[in-house]
Amino acid sequence: MNAIPSVDLRDFLSEDPQRKEKFIREIGDAYEQIGFVALKGHFLSDELVSNLYSEIKKFFDLPVEVKEKYEIEGIGGQRGYTSFGKEHAKGKKEGDLKEFWHFGQYVEDDPKLEAEYPPNVVVEELPSFNEVGKETYQMLEKTAKYVLRALALHLNLEEIYFDKYIKNGNSILRPIHYPPITEEPKNAVRAAAHGDINLITLLMGAQGKGLQVQNHKGEWIDAIAEPDELMINVGDMLSRHTNNRLKSTIHQVVNPPRELWGTSRYSIPFFMHPVSDMPLNCLENCIDDQHPKLYDDITAGEFLHERLVDLGLIKK
Ligand SMILES: O=C(O)CCC(=O)C(=O)O
């Protein structure tokens, strides 16, 4: 068996109760064990994916001075550009070997949230970049909504339990560029070992080698997706909310072997966040004598703030 189980969202979307059950069982089991699945049958078309890669490559190829115009002070890197080496994993001092861009939520019907979120940053040099980013954001958000519906059923909650928390949620689409490596990195990797902050992450671009996931024996295993698959994993918010029944698994992106130093890696995670008011308090039905409550009560907004400080993106 492949170390990372593969599931097909079309099973869940089908009208066939057995196929729907099968999807819930497969993803529920995977998330109680390894915390990752490879998922096909999502809402991204090949054309959209190929347009997105072409736009983000054009963006990262722009001169540094142009990219730096889009690095906005004071918003913890939540929108626009974050330059090379700036973000480090929690507990690590060396920056990751990456630069990235953030697309955020497109709120159209909620003035309170419109005021709360920083606006999206528009790249003037590349008009299609902004449009393609928005469409991808919305298709990944739709995919994530159904994944969370399946997880709600797995957790014996109402199917639409998460819907109210993710509508206009504070999700982030992050195209990442890991540039070619030019000199021996000193204790730095493309992405140091970490758990994701959010509810679930949908990752495009896990087709080549690089991403590794730590199994419960502490071994690093390669996580490689088929061309039509997204890697989807549990983040710390969901693990906390389920009292660690669903596992937020530590993962990393290792540097390539020396003969491949000259190649870039592009990957595009979508970090699915709820609205900041969502309480992440451990669910009652995930607490019992064998599973005592592990975490203090906290909201998603408070938790995110703590973690952005840990990552070096917000100053205390
Ligand atoms: O680049 C990748 O494949 C994974 C990146 C990642 O884990 C992250 O940005 O949280």
Ligand SMILES: [Fe+2]
């Ligand atoms: Fe990650």
